[in-house]
Amino acid sequence: MITRANIQAFGGFLTGMVLPNIGAFIAWGLITALFIPTGWAPNADIAKLVGPMIVYLLPMLIGYTGGKAIAGTRGGVMGTIATMGVIVGSSIPMFIGAMILGPLGGYVIKKFDEKMEGKIPAGFEMIVNNFSIGILGMILAVAAYKTIGPAILAVNEVVRVGIEALVQANLLPLLSIFNEPAKVLFLNNAIDQGIYAPLGVQAALEQGKSIFFMVASSPGPGLGLLLAYWMFGKGVSKESAPTAIIIHFFGGIHELYFPYVLMKPKMIVAMILGGMSGILTFQAFGAGLVAFPSPGSIISFLAMTPKGGYLATLAGVAVGTAVSFVVSSFLLKLDTQEVTEEDFASSKDLMQQLKGKKTATSVTATQTVAKDINLIVFACDAGMGSSAMGASVLQEKLKKSGVDVKVMNTSVEKIPQDADLVICHESLLERAKRAAAHVEFITIKNYVAAPQYDDLVKRLSH
Template sequence: MANVANVVEPPKTPSIRARFQAFGGFLTNMVIPNIGAFIAWGILTALFIPTGWIPNESLAKIVGPAIKYLLPLLLASTGGRMIAGQRGALMGAIGAIGLIVGSEIPMFLGAMIIGPLGGWVIKKFDKSIENKIPAGFEMIVNNFSIGILGFLLMILSFYFIGPVIELANNFVTSAIKALVDTGYLPLLSLINEPAKVLFLNNVIDQGIYYPLGMQETLKAGKSIYFTVASNPGPGLGLLLAFALFGKKAAKRTAPGAIIIHFFGGIHELYFPYVLMKPLTILAMIAGGMSGITVFNLFNAGLVAGPSPGSIFAYLALTPKGNFLGIISGVLVATAVSFIVTSIILKLDKKSDEEEDFTSSIERSKSMKSEGKQILSSSIDHSITNKISKIAFACDAGAGSSALGATSFRKRLQKKNINGIEVKHYRIEDVPQDTDIIVVHKNLLERARLSHTNKKIITIENYIDDPNLAQLINELEER
């Protein structure tokens, strides 16, 4: 029976990167369930504000209240629910209204703080009184605990938390606006692109650019901040270069990755290609910088955050008069990334064997740094004949993991392997009865934060990874 590689033991101490990934994933999972509301607001703005497609003074009155009240309350409620269910959602919303009324800016970042805080407060309270409530007093205790604690949190957020967040927001806004005014905004790509391939893209997008973008859109009807980290052009250029000049698996899988990345908006598909050849990060930075430069020259922006970062989402959220700038920014970023990646690949004289060896060395170093070893001799004993549930997990549970689960499920069907449930989840939501968890190798430490005793298989490519093929073979043999 074949051994399944990369089933590893938990590291002793999670790295800072893993903790940032978890933080970014937490922010994402407050935003993702509410993306529809953000898009609805973006469409409303694009259509009915004075500079929109069909200006309407009456309907434009919805724009301000929606961004000030509706969207922050949704975020806070979702964040509270993630911590403490429905009671947490209620606490989060109560606390958020104090922020909203006490500030002059849309409180997206504040909502993403106060929501989980409210959930944590009520969760701790409920745990402290567990099994201590006299029979018949459950309802009054539950209701008054929310009322009293929510009241205190609302006052605290109004007088203290809101002003602190507004001060921090104004500082960050001033710093980034200074980059815009001096023409140095493209330098953000020096941070954005490396952060993305390390799966920290959600920290910068949901934590920084989206709140700033919504704030600017309320005033100007659009924002360039929505484009600085989500442009699909650099990834498209990189994948096109690999499709033409790559080798072996990279060349074979790049065309499929192009479709999923550019049209599906799942940018995680190109991350393994950059990790395989780290020098190509220069192509991503160059592509990102050139795209931002073009967006800036055309004064182009989007009306809301494109999630997922598909070209379809870009075009749907482009306001009137900005199509030339947006399309040009994507095309220029694609061309620059393609040229630089092609040069890097053409100058690379390594053989396929050397590439495989380098990849193995990199993987080994990564595992060693995380305090893990490949225990191939004992893996057959740890994976039993009763595998019934396999979970593909990623940052938000809705992008690369969905792709991986769908692809793996189809491969099981082709092999006539039945009785195994394959689903996708965000890492923290993987059910406890899961037998095997599949994650990208850069998300391993984060997965271990929530699943210390689970069997985890790491992969580098969601379409054609040897570890998935090895798992398929083992399941087929059994």
């Protein structure tokens, strides 16, 4: 049965292959922005790095990461070999192929190792381990070269034609109708890394930049929403908005504005219109980025903007902000009810209703509460943005209270087995339980200002 949690988990897995390698994407983007003929410091010699990095390095890193996620280092090696098959057999950067072949390679070697466990004669372990990867890797690479690669190219051509039709008909802004609701249901990473990043990289290789890096990651619409809450909101939503603005716009953590939409679902209209107007402006000015901006902050946007493109980038962000702000302000003025702490907390109920689930409690009643807590783990979809921010906030509170407990952050699929307490967003609880059902869970709705942090500090101080 396909559930929203399963879709999130799938998107999280795709994200887990891309995000650890974002540094490499940024390195490629900076080399492109600086040294290609139209760059800031054209250098034909150094620019020779651009093609091999995008064609070979980045897909192979994704393939290795995907294989390693399935079967450790052996899976990573196997995934890389398999990925090479689709790279050689294609004429485009094979990111989609890497996302398929990397995990497939890991799965194949994992199943082989399970079958051979306890059956290898003493002294032959190394030869079996090495030749198993060599033989199976060869078979999978040849299969990828002859069949999987061409199939992916055919699908890619269909997608490319469809996207080009949208662009030529000036219908690209309509993607916001899908992007914005999906983002607030925590599918933002799946959309960015799974869909737009591969499309953007392919377009950037051909044109030097791509608008696909901007259609779902622009900080403009979220900024407009938060500014409206700051100026016209009431109660706790107004008070918390300034902090959320700084972290969202300059830190690139878009999850900060999600509760503000879920608290008043009609605000999704402002997000859609802000997103559509921003994309329309990007199109009108011929905007594009040289690489994927991660995180989606204004700093990342400007860093990935090619020479001569700053006006286009800033115009799109500004228009998206303005439209979202105007619509959000109008909707807030129509609502005279003050948002209390309880109302802000009730956004979790709205989230569960939107997802078709029952509301999760702050601490799951069925879990056994850990008596001794030595490791607290923050878990989020990708294990980098929101969870890192939450871990930092809690660590600071614990430090001020003199509590010596280790706090770390990770993705929900990689929660360490020695964790004593896991803190995650309530929408991710089901996935987190699959990874670590034996621990105590605390669910939150806001990684920055969750009231559960103070309760936990008091509990650990005694």
